[in-house]
Amino acid sequence: MNAPFLQIRDLEVAYGRICAVRGISLEIAEGEIVTLIGANGAGKTTILRAISGMVPYTGSIVFGGMDLHGVPAHRRVALGIAHVPEGRGIFSNLTVAENLSLATWGRRDRLGIKADLARVHALFPRLAERAPQMAGTLSGGEQQMLSVGRALMSRSKLLLLDEPSMGLSPILVRDIFRVLREINATGTTILLVEQNAHLALQLAGRAWVLQNGRVELTGPAAALAGDPRVREAYLGG
Amino acid sequence: MRASPLLQVLRAWTGRIQRPFLRAGDSLAAQRRLGLVLLGLLAALCFLGAPLGLLDDYQQLLFMYAGINVILCVSLNLVNGYMGEFSIGHAGFMAVGAYASSLLTVRALPEGGAWLGPVAVLAGGVAAAIAGLVIAVPSFRTRGDYLAIVTLAFTMIVKSGLENLEWVGGGRGLAGMRKLTTLPWVFAWTVLAVAAVRNIIYSRFGRAIQAIREDELAGLLSGVETRRVKLIAFTVSAFLAGTAGALYAHLVLFITPRGFDLLKSTDVLIMVYLGGIGSILGSVLGATIYTALLELLRPLGVWRMVCLPLLLVLLMIFRPQGILGLRELPWLVPRRDRDAVRRRGPRGSDEQGRSSVSDATGDST
Secondary structure (H helix, E strand, O other): OOOOOEEEEEEEEEEOOEEEEEEEEEEEOOOOEEEEEEOOOOOHHHHHHHHHOOOOOEEEEEEOOEEOOOOOHHHHHHHOEEEEOOOOOOOOOOEHHHHHHHOOOOOOOHHHHHHHHHHHHHHOHHHHHOOOOEHHHOOHHHHHHHHHHHHHHOOOOEEEEEOOOOOOOHHHHHHHHHHHHHHHHOOOEEEEEOOOHHHHHHHOOEEEEEEOOEEEEEEEHHHHHHOHHHHHHHOOO | OOOOHHHHHHHHHHHOOOOOOOOOOOOHHHHHHHHHHHHHHHHHHHHHOOOOOOOOHHHHHHHHHHHHHHHHHHHHHHHHHHOOOOOOOHHHHHHHHHHHHHHHHHHHOOOOOOOHHHHHHHHHHHHHHHHHHHHHHHHOOOOOOHHHHHHHHHHHHHHHHHHHOHHHOHHHOEEOOOOOOOHHHHHHHHHHHHHHHHHHHOOHHHHHHHHHHHHHHHHHHOOOOHHHHHHHHHHHHHHHHHHHHHHHHHHHOEEOHHHHOHHHHHHHHHHHHHHOOOOHHHHHHHHHHHHHHHHHOHHHHHHHHHHHHHHHHHHHHHOOOOOOOOOOOHHHOOHHHHHHHHOOOHHHHHHHHHHHHHHHHHHOO
């Protein structure tokens, strides 16, 4: 029996006295695209932060058969978990090339790094064109590409994406989502947090609907997209 | 959110740093030649000035003060400018370096030969680096203003600790050092310190340091061990401050705890912000100009201490990024990064070019 790729059991996260996530369990198989949807404050971002090691939690997160409890954030990146934070988190005053190379921190295999860079440049030709430019001078869409590209540079097996569509024009969003599908086709598992439930449900195979830190609904994305409760709450009727 | 208003101002300031850029039309080769010639002339002056009688004792002293201040300034810039943290502990590290090296030369090795000079400087650096590590471990455990508060406390503790330790002279100070610091040595240590900081900044490690300034969480999410990077950078900075302290002690030959109080830390801060954060050349200029100004304004007596802060206020109003806060001398930048800067889109350099040109006019004071 194969251990699930990512298994979360009874996850609870509290910021001080405020409980953001109250006992969530979910499993993701390798190669899936899974989305978490829900209103603001439902706990979506917090789940991603727990997985990437940014917040302390109780419960268990098992990745590739390894319990992540006590594993520091930078070690999790090395294990293959890449978190693209909301608001992109790029280094504005470093060049695009430097932004990408920072994600290879701790790696010594120059050839591998080169191959990864070639892959990122193939996925986002814009980043190759803009390599010597300060990241802060990129447009919003390019910054999002850079953020995703940087995550790929760390050889991620699991990509955690927080609101990749935020602040982007519909055309750019479509581009980003097309690339996400390509990334997924090469074997990277994606856990996507999105306010734009409509888009997220189109891309994902399965979805969880969260509310106030609990799982409200779960199932195949297509089924949820047709569910009247989801339609009413998140898809505008 | 957690930062105090003062720190927010300073952070905002730090946020302004732009990368070095080339102005159109500058010939890099010419600049490089000019730079090397100037450096060579300075070296010749430092090594031959005294024997040939070109520099009198007072002028030599000024050059040495300037060199020591340059070391202090680039090392503080590493932490405050490039890493975006805020340390005010440089006087403390300087004191540790000064006392450790003096104890070594006065008490432990009073008969040392010519080799004692560099050994004492290294010993001062190592002692300060250890102190830096001890401070950095708890203060980098959390994010926010802690470093400023801890380094402030450290400076005070070192000063009052030394005042109460009778076996290092207490408040009366420590004397008996031989004059091991000479102009050629100061020159050599200064060049080494500047080169070291420059090489750190343009290495992968240096990019990680700057990533911490830009967005520490994103750095962590990219897999950078931010805590380790901060520890190492801070320790290196403390080491350099310690070497400066050792050089200082064996130049003035008499040190007291009062010489390493908070005002001394403030001096270094002023030099860093005068020269411009995140710029190595800026630090060199800032330290040199500040040293020179202190001397030029000496006739004013007590009023000197009014003029200098006033100057700083004016600087903050008219040129908040410091003399060179936006720029770096291109030949200090390695070729790889220089290309990156040169090939940058016209948009970025235009904006910057304009702002720096308009600012430059108000800068001649």
